Amino acid sequence: MAAFGSAxxxxxxxxxxxxxxxxxxxxxxxAPATCTASFDPPQIGxxxxxxxxxxxxxxxxxxxxxxxxPAPTPLHLHWRASGQNLxxxxxxxxxxxxxxYEAVPTMPGSFTxxxxxxxxxxxxxxxxxATLVVKSQRTEPAELARQLVVExxxxxxxxxxxxxxxxxxxxxxAHGVEGVSQLQLNGDGFVTDKSAARQSIQTLKKNGVxxxxxxxETRITPITAGTIKLSAQGYTAGMQFSGPxxxxxxxxxxxxxxxxxxxxxxxVTIEVLPLPTGNELPGFNGAIGHxxxxxxxxxxxxxxxxxxxxxxxIFRGSPNLDRLHPPLPPxxxxxxxxxxxxxxxxxxxxxxxxxxxxxxxxxxxxxxxRATPAIPFSCFDPAxxxxxxxxxxxxxxxxxxxxxxxxxxxxxxxxxDVPGSSxxxxxxxxxxxxxxRSALLGPLQxxxxxxxxxxxxxxxxxxxxxxxxxxxxxxQHPEWRRLREARRALRRARSVLERAADDADxxxxxxxxxxxxxxxxxxxxxxxxxxxDILQMLPAAEREGEPGKTVRRIFAAxxxxxxxxxxxxxxxxxxxxxxxxxxxxxLEERL
Amino acid sequence: xxxxxKKLLVLVALLMGVPALxxxxxxxxxxGVVAYEAGRYESAAHSFKASLDKHVFAGTLLNLGLAEWxxxxxxxxxxxxxxxxxxxxxxxxARINLSQARERAGLDPLELTRCExxxxxxxxxxxxxxxxxSLWLAVAMVTLPEFFRRRKAGWHQTLSALAxxxxxxxxxxxxxxxxxxxxxxxxxxxxxxxxxxxPSGEVVVTLAAGESCRRLRVRGDDWLVHTxxxxxxxxxxxxxxLRVE
Numbered sequence: 001m002a003a004f005g006s007a008x009x010x011x012x013x014x015x016x017x018x019x020x021x022x023x024x025x026x027x028x029x030x031a032p033a034t035c036t037a038s039f040d041p042p043q044i045g046x047x048x049x050x051x052x053x054x055x056x057x058x059x060x061x062x063x064x065x066x067x068x069x070p071a072p073t074p075l076h077l078h079w080r081a082s083g084q085n086l087x088x089x090x091x092x093x094x095x096x097x098x099x100x101y102e103a104v105p106t107m108p109g110s111f112t113x114x115x116x117x118x119x120x121x122x123x124x125x126x127x128x129x130a131t132l133v134v135k136s137q138r139t140e141p142a143e144l145a146r147q148l149v150v151e152x153x154x155x156x157x158x159x160x161x162x163x164x165x166x167x168x169x170x171x172x173x174a175h176g177v178e179g180v181s182q183l184q185l186n187g188d189g190f191v192t193d194k195s196a197a198r199q200s201i202q203t204l205k206k207n208g209v210x211x212x213x214x215x216x217e218t219r220i221t222p223i224t225a226g227t228i229k230l231s232a233q234g235y236t237a238g239m240q241f242s243g244p245x246x247x248x249x250x251x252x253x254x255x256x257x258x259x260x261x262x263x264x265x266x267x268v269t270i271e272v273l274p275l276p277t278g279n280e281l282p283g284f285n286g287a288i289g290h291x292x293x294x295x296x297x298x299x300x301x302x303x304x305x306x307x308x309x310x311x312x313x314i315f316r317g318s319p320n321l322d323r324l325h326p327p328l329p330p331x332x333x334x335x336x337x338x339x340x341x342x343x344x345x346x347x348x349x350x351x352x353x354x355x356x357x358x359x360x361x362x363x364x365x366x367x368x369x370r371a372t373p374a375i376p377f378s379c380f381d382p383a384x385x386x387x388x389x390x391x392x393x394x395x396x397x398x399x400x401x402x403x404x405x406x407x408x409x410x411x412x413x414x415x416x417d418v419p420g421s422s423x424x425x426x427x428x429x430x431x432x433x434x435x436x437r438s439a440l441l442g443p444l445q446x447x448x449x450x451x452x453x454x455x456x457x458x459x460x461x462x463x464x465x466x467x468x469x470x471x472x473x474x475x476q477h478p479e480w481r482r483l484r485e486a487r488r489a490l491r492r493a494r495s496v497l498e499r500a501a502d503d504a505d506x507x508x509x510x511x512x513x514x515x516x517x518x519x520x521x522x523x524x525x526x527x528x529x530x531x532x533d534i535l536q537m538l539p540a541a542e543r544e545g546e547p548g549k550t551v552r553r554i555f556a557a558x559x560x561x562x563x564x565x566x567x568x569x570x571x572x573x574x575x576x577x578x579x580x581x582x583x584x585x586x587l588e589e590r591l
Numbered sequence: 592x593x594x595x596x597k598k599l600l601v602l603v604a605l606l607m608g609v610p611a612l613x614x615x616x617x618x619x620x621x622x623g624v625v626a627y628e629a630g631r632y633e634s635a636a637h638s639f640k641a642s643l644d645k646h647v648f649a650g651t652l653l654n655l656g657l658a659e660w661x662x663x664x665x666x667x668x669x670x671x672x673x674x675x676x677x678x679x680x681x682x683x684x685a686r687i688n689l690s691q692a693r694e695r696a697g698l699d700p701l702e703l704t705r706c707e708x709x710x711x712x713x714x715x716x717x718x719x720x721x722x723x724x725s726l727w728l729a730v731a732m733v734t735l736p737e738f739f740r741r742r743k744a745g746w747h748q749t750l751s752a753l754a755x756x757x758x759x760x761x762x763x764x765x766x767x768x769x770x771x772x773x774x775x776x777x778x779x780x781x782x783x784x785x786x787x788x789x790p791s792g793e794v795v796v797t798l799a800a801g802e803s804c805r806r807l808r809v810r811g812d813d814w815l816v817h818t819x820x821x822x823x824x825x826x827x828x829x830x831x832x833l834r835v836e
Contacts, residue, residue, distance in 0.1 A: 367799050
């Protein structure tokens with residue numbers, strides 16, 4: 001119990017792939033490689049052929065197939081097919097590889113292929129000798145070599161055109177009907193549609209005799225133009241079938257373990273034609289077959305801009321609907337169309353064949369569309385040998401605001417009322433006057449002159465501030481103002497002095513200028529100063545020197561001119577102009 | 592706000608650098624009205640445009656919009672009415688026409704920010720003038736009494752506070768005016784909004800004439816615009832801004 005419990009626990013801890021692997025029978029890789037060889041059938045008549053079959057209990061990849069078989073001269077061997085299968089023997093699985101050669105004798109007789117060595121897993125394995133008896137004439141009906149029969153539905157197709165192919169294994173008197181496993185089609189230039197494969201057991205006539213046969217049907221699609229050599233191979237599998245089988249007619253099935261024999265077929269030739277060029281229709285994307293397009297269905301005909309709507313399209317026709325690619329939607333500024341998504345298949349209804357359903361998602365991007373855009377599509381019909389137009393037609397739609405930007409619709413709107421007239425409700429009347437006006441249509445703030453105008457008040461306030469500052473400074477230092485005013489008055493007095501016409505004017509101007517130049521130093525009103533006050537402002541050396549004398553003479557002459565009747569000294573006063581100018585210049589420098 | 596005050600405000604706003612109505616402009620306007628009433632809408636639109644050659648008039652723009660609408664030019668009509676409303680927001684005519692046209696064309700106006708909504712209450716020039724006058728009045732009421740050695744009275748401070756408040760209140764509308772100046776109307780029919788500023792750029796959405804847009808960036812002759820249906824690039828000639836550059 002403990003061991004059993006432990007095994008259960010171990011199994012539970014394994015992952016699903018591990019459990020699956022461990023549930024499979026073990027593969028026998030240690031058994032020594034052996035080989036069997038035989039002719040099938042071992043006796044043939046003249047003109048008949050036999051299959052020389054060599055079987056190893058080893059994988060095909062481990063076997064180095066000899067380039068040539070040492071056959072007697074009258075016997076020609078041609079390689080036909082090779083394959084490997086897995087057989088359960090006892091409780092182990094073993095891989096068997098089989099090589100088929102076609103033996104065609106050129107003369108009657110008994111031909112024995114001697115034993116020879118073939119390298120398996122790097123070691124030589126002896127292929128036993130085998131004998132084929134070729135009789136000169138048949139005395140009794142003999143069993144012919146069993147082989148598959150390939151029958152394509154047509155031997156002349158276009159590239160891309162689906163072609164049904166059936167592979168048949170007919171029962172013989174010696175071998176009842178049995179299934180074929182690992183059936184495959186050999187050849188280049190086509191693809192096999194394994195999803196279309198069907199198996200059945202039917203009663204078929206052979207040489208007028210009805211015999212049951214295993215029939216495997218599939219579909220191939222040629223992908224290159226030219227000639228295809230198509231053959232088939234598979235293992236006889238007794239009553240073991242790899243999938244569902246349809247049995248029709250009276251068939252007796254024999255039981256018993258299967259005998260796995262590699263069978264092959266004679267190759268058949270199929271001519272593949274290229275598609276005609278130059279007259280392709282718009283929207284051709286490689287669809288080949290006979291198709292038709294049902295009227296497209298729109299989820300709703302009343303749309304809104306930006307809202308998605310689904311367009312459903314059904315294509316009916318050829319059996320290869322599953323390989324049909326819906327057309328790519330066109331690029332249009334008014335619609336955004338997403339590529340079609342498959343919506344499944346549609347069953348046949350009445351005379352309508354089955355179909356494939358596709359959904360397009362469309363989004364109107366403007367109000368203008370009146371219909372969905374046509375989606376170009378076409379196919380090539382091999383039966384007719386021409387292209388067929390399958391364009392998905394437009395579907396009418398209504399957009400509530402589809403009148404925007406449209407001349408026609410605006411005209412319809414205008415037919416209802418006339419904006420600007422007094423009778424039209426909802427619209428303004430026509431303006432009788434131009435109304436408020438402006439030199440510019442735009443914000444003032446974006447114009448440079450607006451900011452320039454803002455600078456004017458700034459400048460005004462700056463000026464006011466400076467003026468106020470100067471005024472305060474003068475209030476704190478009144479002497480500065482007196483000196484400044486004295487300088488200005490002195491400049492005016494000197495100007496008057498320069499323009500003096502006679503001595504009296506000169507003397508008045510000279511006295512006034514001297515008083516103005518000296519008044520700020522006391523401070524005093526200029527008119528209140530006398531000669532002595534002026535002399536006090538001169539340096540001591542000048543006061544006693546010639547400048548002092550000049551000042552005294554000017555004041556004396558002025559007093560004389562003002563108060564005396566004698567004017568004899570006038571000419572002398574006029575001589576003082578040069579000296580007075582020097583004195584005034586010295587006094588001005590002190591201001 | 593009664594009508595007389597509105598008229599006064601408009602008058603004040605438009606007195607800033609407004610030239611006199613020229614005879615030629617008046618004649619063109621009159622011709623346009625006559626042509627419109629006679630049903631010659633193309634000729635009317637031509638005359639109204641000629642009247643707007645040198646100066647812009649709100650009434651002329653209103654009539655131009657009507658003439659364009661009659662010709663089926665939805666984009667041009669809405670642009671003209673938007674400009675008329677921009678110049679004279681007190682005139683209900685442009686707003687009525689915009690509302691009616693957008694309803695019939697299934698168009699939505701552009702979403703405006705709060706600043707921009709406030710800017711629509713008065714003409715843009717009035718907002719600018721208000722901000723200017725209120726600012727400098729506030730500054731003057733604070734500084735001038737001191738400059739002129741006058742004692743600061745209570746009314747000085749009251750006026751200064753009022754002016755400062757008015758200035759602060761006018762800041763948001765002025766910002767709105769500046770941003771609204773970059774809004775416009777698509778005039779081209781079925782204008783493709785492209786993801787990149789190239790003719791072969793992927794079309795984001797196709798817009799009808801009359802859709803509103805906001806210019807975000809300029810690159811050469813292409814504008815990056817924001818619309819209600821997304822952002823994308825258009826060509827300059829496919830839209831008309833509210834302001835004339």
